[in-house]
Amino acid sequence: MVPGYDAAMTEDDLIARCFAPIAGPDALGLRDDAALTRIPEGHELVVTKDALVGGVHFFNEDPPASIARKALRVNVSDLAAKGADPHGFLLALALPRGTAETFVIDFAHALGADAQQFGIPLLGGDTVSTPGPLMVSITALGRVPTGRMVPRTGVQPGDRIYVSGTIGDAALGLQVRLDPSFGQKLSSTQLDHLLSRYLEPQPRLALAHAMRSFAHGGMDVSDGLVGDLSKMLRASGVGATIRLADVPLSDAATAMAVDEKAFVTAMTGGDDYELLAAVPPAQAAAFEAAASAAGIAVTLIGEASATRDIVMQGRKGEPQAFSTQSFSHF
Amino acid sequence: MVPGYDAAMTEDDLIARCFAPIAGPDALGLRDDAALTRIPEGHELVVTKDALVGGVHFFNEDPPASIARKALRVNVSDLAAKGADPHGFLLALALPRGTAETFVIDFAHALGADAQQFGIPLLGGDTVSTPGPLMVSITALGRVPTGRMVPRTGVQPGDRIYVSGTIGDAALGLQVRLDPSFGQKLSSTQLDHLLSRYLEPQPRLALAHAMRSFAHGGMDVSDGLVGDLSKMLRASGVGATIRLADVPLSDAATAMAVDEKAFVTAMTGGDDYELLAAVPPAQAAAFEAAASAAGIAVTLIGEASATRDIVMQGRKGEPQAFSTQSFSHF
Known part of the structure; x- marks a missing residue:
């Protein structure tokens, strides 16, 4: 027996009290070894898995509700990018010893509300204790009509490149x-906007149908x-010309990006959870x-080309290179 | 950017070098946001997820190959208990900073060999770094002919209760x-047997077909x-009389269980990854x-009854109570 993180709570109690109330019918009350679910005929299963670690992907002092939302939403974002409709998710939760029961209750409550909002029922999972930081790993299941998943590899020369929302x-x-x-130099409204966008992504699930209807490629x-x-x-084996001046920025990001370093951070920093879509010109209006x-x-931020050259045009119209193109957790 | 655990390796490198070679075709080369897979018509999807944490579910000094096998096999064991055939799995791996590349290579190599042995291809996942201990969370997907999953709740009065392999x-x-x-007091062969059974479970996947063909309930x-x-x-809402004297023990466990405390450990200690099956008498011979x-x-270790009393007969034939019935990680 490993020392408990809360002597009053067994794992079964925790599941029964916090997670069973937010579970979907396929979860079998979270009382079986597995969940049982059916993928409708004519559909394929899209599966994705993201892991978030305290001190790496979120701050250990973040509210449990925000951690729960982020963990689910980054997975929902992957489904949306693939044009998939949410089907369900599984949760692995590693709780540091000494975690208060209220923390778990708040976490589960927010997770349940998000699961309802995005129509993605909890199917099952595992709750364990850890001597390390909080870790949340979610596996999300989605479904697409057969043959309709939007792959990363599908971009074709001439496709228009779109991005959703605002970047950075x-x-x-x-x-x-x-x-x-x-x-x-920012107003408090601008500050709140930036901080909340880091804390709680807004997955573009409402775009999933448009993605699978009109996009050749997406992520x-x-x-x-x-x-x-x-x-x-x-x-996809293609190139593109991308006009970074056209990349949509919020008011707050625009104010900060007066500074070129901040602009580079916006273009390369990550955690946007916006969608990229490559759409053929004939479908652009419909998209x-x-x-x-x-x-x-x-x-619209650019067009794909048959050459393999990827040209990022900076804000002055000249090709811009980036020493670090993206965020790496390593 | 979070300090890397090995400056020479980016996450993309790690995936390309260690995990892409062991991935199945549905994994899309581990280069998309998600995997795409199809559940054959007439089948349902069985999903399960287990998380293992260093210092809790395995020793931090265990060989990476053993950790990989344990992480996959505990999930395969769940599928087997449900009568499901393996379909694929997703891996979340949180690597402590400073983890050597050879560790990851050995881990992936063993995982790939096990995936082949059990016919459960890697579909996707996520690799992150952590300031805490190693954590492995696997989501396993299985498939069963529609309506044939073996639930925990299906045991009926009169069913014979079987257990596979040896317990404890x-x-x-x-x-x-x-x-x-x-x-x-054990021979070195006996010691090795016990130690290896803890280190590397042997999931009873070969029983999956018999489970779904003949068992009312299982776990x-x-x-x-x-x-x-x-x-x-x-x-299942039933009781049972269980004859603990009939619970199968290995030579090594038999030698240790001369001591009553060791016997109690064997009956309640966990990590067996054997299967329990409740089989109607008419199907017992076929099972x-x-x-x-x-x-x-x-x-055969007992029979289910219509009363809700669960009687565990100790080795002297008298009802035996246990202060701790099972292992809890909390």
Whole structure:
């Protein structure tokens, strides 16, 4: 027997009290060895898994509700990028010894609310104790009509490259959080915007249908726009000209990006959880209309080309190189 | 950027060099946001997830190959208990900073060999760094013909209760490992048997077909026979009489269980990864024959009853109570 993190709570208690109430019907009450679920005929299963570690992917002092939301949403973002509808998720939660029961209750409550919001029921998982920091690993299951997943490798020459929402907020929010002096010229509304974008991503699930209807290729921006977009283009064997001046920035990011270093952070910093979509010109109007109907802004930032050259045009129109293209957790 | 655990290795390198070679075709080369897989018509998806933490579920000094095998096998064991055929798995790996590349190579190599042995291809996952201990979380996907999953809740009065293999070896192996004086009367072969059963479980996947063909209810024994069997009976709303004298023990466990405390450890200690099956009397002969054909020993240890009383008959035939019925990681 390993020393408990809360003598009053067994693992079974914790599951029964915190997680069973938020579980979906396929979870079998979280009382079996596994969950049982059915993928509708004519559909394929899309699966993704992301792990978040305290002190690496979030701050140990972040509210449990925010940690829960981030952990689920980064996975939902992957499903959205693939054009998949959420089907369910599994949770592995490693709790530091001494974690208070209220922490777990708040975590589970927020997770349950998010699961409802995004229509992705909890199917099962595992809760363990750890001598290390909190770790949350979520496996998300989605479904797409057969043959309709949007791959990273599908970009074709001539495709228009779109990005959703605004880029750079989360990376700048992290920077401000680490060193508040970076944000001294911002209004409190602007500061809140950046900080909250880092703390709680907004997955663009409402774009999933438009993605699978109109995009040749897509991915979500988790490790920085420049690096992730380059990865997608290379995986597709195409090049592109990207106009960084056209990359959508929030008011707050625009204010900070007056400084070129902050602009580079915005373009390469990561944690955006916006979507990149490569859409053939003939479908561009339909894609834009579908995004608009879904309430998600999408912005044209460039075009794919048959050459394998990836040209990032800086804000002055000249090719811009980046020493670090994307965020790496290593 | 978080300080790397090996300056020479980026996450992409690590995936390309260590994990892409062991990935299945549905993993899309581990280069997309998600894996894409198809569940054959007429089948349901069985999903399970287990997390293992260094210093809790394994020793930090255990060989990486053993940690990899244990992490995969405890999940395969869950699939087997549900009568499911393996379909694929996702891996979340949190590596302590400073982990040597050779560690990851050995881990991945063993994982790949096990994945082949059990027919469960790697579909995807996530690799992150952690300031804490090594953590491995695996989500395993299996498939069963629709309606054929073996639930924990399916035990019926009159069902015969079988257990596979031998019970208690892993718990006694852990005890010997923590305090070698416990094993001083054992031969080196016996010691090796106990230690290896703790280090590397042997999931009874070969029984999966017999489970779904003949068992009303089933689960795997991961947290101790007495506690897990009691859970299954309670979940099914039945009682049982269980003859602990009939619980199969290895030579090594038999030698240790001369001591009553060691016997209690064997019955309640956990990490067995054997299967419990509740089989109706009319199917018992067929179940035994199928197990025999699969090369897995199964032993009758009791019968389920319509009363809700769970009677564990000790080795002298008297009802035996246990102060701790099963292992808890909390």
